[in-house]
Amino acid sequence: MEGSGGRRITVSPRPCCGRRVVAKKNPRRGGAGDGFINSVRKLQRREICTKSIRGFSIIDAQERFRNIRLQEEYDTYDPKGPSSVILPFLRKRSKIIEIVAAQDIVFALAQSGVCAAFNRETNERICFLNVSPDEVIRSLFYNKNNDSLITVSVYASDSYSSLKCRSTRIEYIRRVQPDAGFALFESESLKWPGFVEFDDVNGKVLTYSAQDSIYKVFDLKNYTMLYSVADKNVQEIKISPGIMLLIYSKTSSHVPLKILSIEDGTVLKSFNHLIHRNSKVDFIEQFNEKLLVKQENENLQILDVRTFELTEVSKTEFMTPSAFIFLYENQLFLTFRNRTVAVWNFRGELVTSFEDHLLWHPDCNTNNIYITSDQDLIISYCKADADESVSEGNAGSINVSNILTGKCLAKIRASNSFPVAKECYCSDECSGGCNSRKRKQTSRIRSTVTEALEDITALFYDEDRNEIYTGNRHGRVHVWSN
Secondary structure (H helix, E strand, O other): OOOOOOEEEOOOOOOOOOOEEEOOOOOOOOOOOHHHHHHHHHHHOOOOOOHHHHHHHHHHHHHHHHOOEEEEEEEOOOOOOOOOOOOHHHHOOOOEEEEEEEOOEEEEEEOOOOEEEEEOOOOEEEEEOOOOOOEEEEEEEEEOOOOEEEEEEEEHHHOOOEOEEEEEEHHHHHOOOHHHOEEEOOOOOOEOOOEEEEEOOOOEEEEEEOOOOEEEEEEOOOOOEEEEEEOOOEEEEEEEOOEEEEEEOOOOOEEEEEEEEOOOOOEEEEEEEEOOOOOOEEEEEEEOOEEEEEEOOOOEEEEEOOOOOEEEEOOOOOOOOOEEEEEOOOOEEEEEEOOEEEEEEOOOOEEEEOOOOOEOOOOOOHHHEEEOOOOOEEEEEEOOOHHHHHHHOOEOEEEEEEOOOOOEEEEEOHHHOOOOOOOOOOOOOOOOOOOOOOOOOOOOOOOOHHHHOEOEEEEEEEOOOOEEEEEEOOOEEEEEEO
């Protein structure tokens, strides 16, 4: 489930991406009361653009992606592996599971646990981030508050049983000093079923130590601990802007809930939510003042925790999704189910169905989906059209769609892509499109466009550079730009 932009990570040499980093068994200010919740809502809400501005946004998006093409290829595989590794599986080629870009650096994490950094200016691999001989990196998080990359790892020497976090300044990585970082949360025992969750929206880190059943909240800016929640009856914590939802062990008739201020842990509201006795709870999610509850074979319930007004959506209209993404800017949420994406509002109404956005992967892996910061575009790896599938083989397409309208604004596919870009060493004025004999074919791109669009396992969009980065099952990263 995707909530406030955070991620939990699991302990295992073979990770599955999720919202948190959860330790699995080896092989994510203000005052109190309703006023605070309402204030959070007002601060987070922005008006949906007027039609004229929205129209300009659509045209701008179409132009941004109109001439995008395959420009560069990076490879995370090195038969020697990081110079210090001793683990055999780190030396094997494996698929890319996560891509993060920070400034001019692109980080690509392979399923094996190897993470490589590439410089977009020089197009060279800078270094590997594995700094210990037995380190298996599980996930990445770019902390924009202090311009650093946080790596979450497990270690063979620890039987892969505990999560270890490290923060490294981007500048150190650029200088090929990946070992210049420092450890985080060393006092915490993050063994199964413990976890660490990075919440970018609130600027917080949530950890759970299963050893003593204590949740702790840290400041993402300086990693100081703010407060702790020690309660063995808490079954789950969900984070949304300004608040945390504590979900307690359910009884036969209700689920006890508490809403806390994310800043200082102050209890803002405590209440019980009635449930059907014989139906298991599929999910409980909190979005500002709205509580979403879905039980198996029951209607979706949307409860306003200020007024306790209840809205129900028929179980035939809203079926349990495999993942959520909350759109805080627009007061909407995305659901993912059976390769399809839908947009809902908190009145339980279907806002958007996408016209051409059938996801390639059935598991709704959110590492293959990117939502822009304005929350107006969704970029995903999708199934090719039926008439293209024969000619393009196993190649999918990268689709750019408007979230509010469902319209497909751009599509990168083999049949309409430009030729692979090659570097040109003519005059400074040359745009790279010349036919000069001086032009040197020095590109490192080994894949054709069709091959680059096959088996994409990770996707990231750099909004500042207007570049899309994709990774595939062979451990290669492709750069798509204008």
